[in-house]
Amino acid sequence: MTLTGSTRVHLSGLSKTFHDPRDGRARPVLRDFALDLAAGELVAVVGASGTGKSTLLHVVAGLVPPDAGEVSTVGADGGPPRLGMVFQQPRLLDWCTARQNVVLALEAAGLPGGGADEVLAAVGLADHADAFPTTLSGGQRQRVAVARAFAIEPDLLLLDEPFSALDEITARRLRLLLQELWMARPRAGLLVTHNPLEAALLADRVVVLAGSPARVAAEYRVDRSRPRSPEDPLLFDLHTRIVADLA
Ligand SMILES: Nc1ncnc2c1ncn2[C@@H]1O[C@H](COP(=O)(O)OP(=O)(O)OP(=O)(O)O)[C@@H](O)[C@H]1O
DSSP states (O other): OOOOOOOEEEEEEEEEEEOTTTTTEEEEEEEEEEEETTTEEEEEEOTTSSEEEEEEHHHHHHHOOOOOOEEEOOTTTTSSOOOEEEEOOOOTTTTTTTTHHHHHHHHHHOOGGHHHHHHHTTTOOOGGGGGOOSSOHHHHHHHHHHHHHHTTOOSSEEEEEEESSSHHHHHHHHHHHHHHHHSSSOOOEEEEOOOHHHHHHHOSSEEEEETBBBBBEEEEEEOOOOOOOTTTTHHHHHHHHHHHHHO
């Protein structure tokens, strides 16, 4: 299928069933699932644990093949998108410094490694570029992971509960940092989270998943220009509605 206009990601008719390794029982996670992401749109997928959020993200990333359905992703130049990913854990190379972790990602993307210091400075780690991950705090390591994902100027950003392993104050700082980086250069993005307030703060659209197999229980467009504040009552209202959808 050829995508037209500004669409970046098109998912349709997606199905995925896992089999329990113990008894072989089928566990349908996605069935006939559809979602579109436009260029510049950050969509948050919220759902209870085990709903299939990570599976969805992995299917989009090409890490998990769907049993059926279509996954169509198009980058800025009309070819495959350059993909940036941030996971729940930073997944850094411990034997490389923060700078080397970013440089390797740049080089793998065919970009000059010289841009690493700039992006590390953007995430507040200018003074830690030569530090090894084991000497950094959890929040600092996750900042390196964010820097690595943004450094390659991805067309498509996939975020899998990127701040859920952090304490609330650090997570809040990193959400605001992500918002800043996003504003500097929006792209298509999919954020998987079980945190409704994080979804409301960061996304242009929130998709609430529920059930097994997962279905879209609710969908909200977040009508707030950026920068947004976590204290914004409108976002808090939306958070409350999402919580009710999940209950
Ligand atoms: N490789 C696999 N083999 C078998 N079952 C799997 C596999 N990966 C995921 N599952 C099952 O699929 C379901 C959805 O998992 P998934 O990780 O997508 O959920 P999630 O919504 O991201 O959950 P969480 O918020 O807890 O990370 C779960 O029941 C899980 O046990």
